[in-house]
Amino acid sequence: MKDAQPRTIYLKDYQEPDYWIDQTDLTFHLGEDHTDVTAVLQVRLNKSKQHEHLPNLVLDGTDMQLLSVSIDNQPIDSNQYTVTTENLSLPVSKEQFVVTINTRIKPQENTSLEGLYRSNDMFCTQCEAEGFRKITYYLDRPDVMAKFSTTIIADPKKYPVMLSNGNLVADEHLADGLRKVKWEDPFKKPCYLFALVAGDLACVDDEFITQSGRKVALKLFTEAANVDKCAHALLSLKRSMKWDEDVYGREYDLDIFMIVAVDHFNMGAMENKGLNIFNSSCVLAKPETATDGTYQRIEAIVAHEYFHNWSGNRVTCRDWFQLSLKEGFTVFRDAEFSADMNSRPVKRIEDANFLRTMQFPEDAGPTSHPVRPASYIEISNFYTLTVYEKGAEVVRMIHNIVGKEGFRKGSDLYFSRHDGQAVTTEDFVKAMEEANNVDLTQFRRWYTQSGTPVVQVSDNYDAANKRYTLTVKQKCPPTPGQVEKAPFHIPFAVGLIDSLGNDMPLDEQGNTTLVLDIKEAEQTFTFSNINEQPLPSLARDFSAPIKVEYPYTRDQLMFLMSHDNDGFNRWDAGQKLAVDIIKELVEHQRAGMTLTLDERLVTAYKSLLTSASLDKAMLAKMLALPSEDYIAEECDVIYPLSIHVARDFVRRTLAMKLHKQFKACYAANNIEKAYQPTADDIAERSLKNICLSYLTLADEQGIELSWQQYQQANNMTDRFSALSILENAVSVKARDYAEQALASFYQQWQHDVQMIEQWLSVQAGGEYTDLEKIHQLMQHEAFDMKNPNKVRALIGVFANRNKVHFHRDDGAGYAFLADQVLVLNRLNPQMASRLLTPITRWKRYDETRGALMKEQLQRIMKEKDLSKDVYEIVSKSLQ
Numbered sequence: 004m005k006d007a008q009p010r011t012i013y014l015k016d017y018q019e020p021d022y023w024i025d026q027t028d029l030t031f032h033l034g035e036d037h038t039d040v041t042a043v044l045q046v047r048l049n050k051s052k053q054h055e056h057l058p059n060l061v062l063d064g065t066d067m068q069l070l071s072v073s074i075d076n077q078p079i080d081s082n083q084y085t086v087t088t089e090n091l092s093l094p095v096s097k098e099q100f101v102v103t104i105n106t107r108i109k110p111q112e113n114t115s116l117e118g119l120y121r122s123n124d125m126f127c128t129q130c131e132a133e134g135f136r137k138i139t140y141y142l143d144r145p146d147v148m149a150k151f152s153t154t155i156i157a158d159p160k161k162y163p164v165m166l167s168n169g170n171l172v173a174d175e176h177l178a179d180g181l182r183k184v185k186w187e188d189p190f191k192k193p194c195y196l197f198a199l200v201a202g203d204l205a206c207v208d209d210e211f212i213t214q215s216g217r218k219v220a221l222k223l224f225t226e227a228a229n230v231d232k233c234a235h236a237l238l239s240l241k242r243s244m245k246w247d248e249d250v251y252g253r254e255y256d257l258d259i260f261m262i263v264a265v266d267h268f269n270m271g272a273m274e275n276k277g278l279n280i281f282n283s284s285c286v287l288a289k290p291e292t293a294t295d296g297t298y299q300r301i302e303a304i305v306a307h308e309y310f311h312n313w314s315g316n317r318v319t320c321r322d323w324f325q326l327s328l329k330e331g332f333t334v335f336r337d338a339e340f341s342a343d344m345n346s347r348p349v350k351r352i353e354d355a356n357f358l359r360t361m362q363f364p365e366d367a368g369p370t371s372h373p374v375r376p377a378s379y380i381e382i383s384n385f386y387t388l389t390v391y392e393k394g395a396e397v398v399r400m401i402h403n404i405v406g407k408e409g410f411r412k413g414s415d416l417y418f419s420r421h422d423g424q425a426v427t428t429e430d431f432v433k434a435m436e437e438a439n440n441v442d443l444t445q446f447r448r449w450y451t452q453s454g455t456p457v458v459q460v461s462d463n464y465d466a467a468n469k470r471y472t473l474t475v476k477q478k479c480p481p482t483p484g485q486v487e488k489a490p491f492h493i494p495f496a497v498g499l500i501d502s503l504g505n506d507m508p509l510d511e512q513g514n515t516t517l518v519l520d521i522k523e524a525e526q527t528f529t530f531s532n533i534n535e536q537p538l539p540s541l542a543r544d545f546s547a548p549i550k551v552e553y554p555y556t557r558d559q560l561m562f563l564m565s566h567d568n569d570g571f572n573r574w575d576a577g578q579k580l581a582v583d584i585i586k587e588l589v590e591h592q593r594a595g596m597t598l599t600l601d602e603r604l605v606t607a608y609k610s611l612l613t614s615a616s617l618d619k620a621m622l623a624k625m626l627a628l629p630s631e632d633y634i635a636e637e638c639d640v641i642y643p644l645s646i647h648v649a650r651d652f653v654r655r656t657l658a659m660k661l662h663k664q665f666k667a668c669y670a671a672n673n674i675e676k677a678y679q680p681t682a683d684d685i686a687e688r689s690l691k692n693i694c695l696s697y698l699t700l701a702d703e704q705g706i707e708l709s710w711q712q713y714q715q716a717n718n719m720t721d722r723f724s725a726l727s728i729l730e731n732a733v734s735v736k737a738r739d740y741a742e743q744a745l746a747s748f749y750q751q752w753q754h755d756v757q758m759i760e761q762w763l764s765v766q767a768g769g770e771y772t773d774l775e776k777i778h779q780l781m782q783h784e785a786f787d788m789k790n791p792n793k794v795r796a797l798i799g800v801f802a803n804r805n806k807v808h809f810h811r812d813d814g815a816g817y818a819f820l821a822d823q824v825l826v827l828n829r830l831n832p833q834m835a836s837r838l839l840t841p842i843t844r845w846k847r848y849d850e851t852r853g854a855l856m857k858e859q860l861q862r863i864m865k866e867k868d869l870s871k872d873v874y875e876i877v878s879k880s881l882q
């Protein structure tokens with residue numbers, strides 16, 4: 004029986020468990036039809052809780068067959084315990100005892116990709132958040148931390164590689180031809196960090212010497228065909244290990260660190276102790292098949308998972324409401340690492356842009372929740388941008404408040420105080436407070452209040468007294484369950500710019516950027532000795548995850564675009580100018596007027612292209628118009644097709660009017676050289692390719708140039724950019740080239756999993772890919788509904804990026820998405836609920852589209868056997 008209405012779990016109901024588990028010894032017999040698991044658990048009563056009598060031991064477990072159970076070697080008769088679809092409840096007569104549980108599971112049939120499952124011919128696991136309960140009965144909660152040993156027994160011909168957490172302590176061949184290995188992890192851990200891998204895998208070896216001189220063996224396991232795609236991940240791993248020592252003083256603690264690449268994986272990667280499991284798309288790369296974006300993503304994700312060894316594994320979460328304790332902190336850590344390895348301003352622009360485009364809508368939508376949620380139905384639904392990305396911004400704000408050195412003092416205290424413990428975000432903030440003697444009482448609201456604060460700024464210049472005042476009002480719109488919000492503590496970095504474009508000194512030390520502490524609903528800040536009317540540069544470097552409103556004129560934005568000394572705000576001035584212009588064009592388009600482009604945007608772009616003051620990475624960023632998603636986020640009512648038409652008109656007009664400049668810039672950056680994923684080369688390629696995208700809009704010559712680049716490129720970044728440009732270009736010639744390119748691409752790369760994902764996604768997002776084509780691609784041999792990467796590449800990209808066809812007037816795009824969600828609801832509920840996002844925002848769209856989306860949500864809601872994952876998202880969206 005499933006509950007008709009799944010249960011909501013509340014943070015306020017948190018209690019420690021009745022029992023602890025000190026030692027967990029697991030034995031797996033891996034078989035082709037089923038796997039038998041023996042769990043031997045050393046259990047101890049939690050004496051810090053009051054007990055009138057010994058409570059039953061209630062273990063979590065689902066989707067398995069219980070074969071037998073015993074306590075202290077005494078078999079328990081089945082009439083003495085109770086088993087439901089979610090629990091095993093055992094009578095207890097002692098305070099300390101050993102439970103032995105034998106269960107049978109079917110990894111071959113597990114399409115949810117949680118627990119133990121098969122990916123191609125290998126066994127692998129994913130236990131976070133609650134997958135371990137699909138392996139055996141257990142106290143599946145992160146505050147129960149035990150030492151683990153894992154014994155694996157399997158056919159060595161099929162599974163020559165058998166891995167688990169920790170160190171290998173035994174390896175023997177058994178009389179029946181099977182092999183038995185035993186792994187022991189010396190560190191206590193919650194079961195969500197358990198991992199097992201068995202398969203026929205090749206291994207690429209490396210090593211790292213830690214700061215104290217210990218040698219750590221590094222091993223990357225993958226299918227034999229991919230051994231030439233491991234170098235970048237291993238290099239990134241070594242850089243991460245070194246960086247965590249240099250910046251946080253954190254050294255790796257085991258003698259071996261393993262990464263396994265897996266094709267079927269719901270997430271990007273998983274930080275299991277000593278045995279990270281990666282979605283193969285987030286770890287494998289070589290120049291012929293990986294783009295710059297892939298290289299950078301791999302560097303960031305390898306670092307992220309490695310950094311978890313301290314921020315997540317050594318110090319873990321008490322309960323899942325604290326998820327941002329490990330994720331927000333670790334995303335902040337990996338962002339700083341990437342900034343140190345590449346261009347810092349560009350990394351900041353990318354992160355802030357991503358947050359504004361993707362997390363702000365989440366924070367304003369039906370599933371809006373605080374960084375530390377107060378309740379959930381299915382925790383898998385809370386691996387969100389709010390918990391990860393906004394959580395990282397919250398940590399960044401603490402960093403900015405206490406400074407770099409203060410932050411290090413705080414993190415040192417946090418790690419030393421809580422090593423080996425399961426703790427809360429409160430413990431993290433406390434350590435930061437105590438190490439720095441600051442008061443973060445009001446700041447804590449960032450963890451408990453949802454929604455994006457809006458900061459309205461007005462100013463006044465008093466020429467007679469040379470005094471300039473900024474009046475700042477903050478408000479936060481109501482979000483589900485939170486109508487009224489108390490004021491946030493917002494670190495607000497401000498600069499003032501004079502009429503020549505220079506930063507004015509703001510205090511006696513001559514600082515040109517000051518961080519104002521906004522704490523009230525309304526506050527005024529005064530600057531003295533200001534010699535002329537300044538132009539304010541607000542929330543520099545995106546100093547807080549907020550929206551800033553100030554009535555800049557278009558001329559002022561043009562001025563900031565060429566003069567702001569803050570890289571982020573300089574870029575943002577260009578975004579604001581473009582958004583303002585495109586929003587007006589959206590109105591004109593809807594009113595049936597002829598569109599004309601404000602010449603100022605052309606002038607601004609022209610001066611970008613001819614300016615010597617920008618590096619290539621910044622220039623490439625600044626030449627990109629705001630995305631349709633970002634423009635939509637800035638509109639009161641979203642008309643997706645009008646936005647598409649208006650933005651497209653602006654791109655074409657810029658392409659025509661600045662043809663000469665784009666051509667010169669393309670030529671200057673189209674330099675033949677061997678591929679290297681260095682920051683400079685990446686910047687050069689991104690600049691070249693954005694110029695190419697404009698040139699292709701201008702004339703047939705541009706299309707020929709793209710075709711030429713597609714054929715001649717010596718790396719996947721250039722080739723894929725050209726393919727994507729052709730796939731979205733309008734002329735008959737371009738369609739013909741795109742067809743040829745797609746066919747040859749498939750011909751060449753059909754056996755390369757990562758390439759086929761790219762091949763699917765470039766088509767799914769293509770302007771000329773209609774629903775019929777999507778249906779055809781779903782029938783293609785390259786597609787597999789059981790593989791999350793392919794589902795994301797085809798269905799996910801279609802629903803999120805193909806605005807024209809997904810949002811077609813008759814609602815067929817929405818019905819299509821609902822159909823796929825219903826199929827995945829049975830196969831892989833996590834994927835199903837994530838895929839839903841585009842239609843959950845139905846209230847933001849025009850009435851007709853909103854109603855069509857809502858209709859599909861209601862249709863899903865009527866489905867029998869709706870998973871908790873899908874039920875939670877759909878029911879919240881309909882409220």
Ligand SMILES: [Zn+2]
Nearest residue numbers: 307311330333
């Ligand atoms: Zn993480």
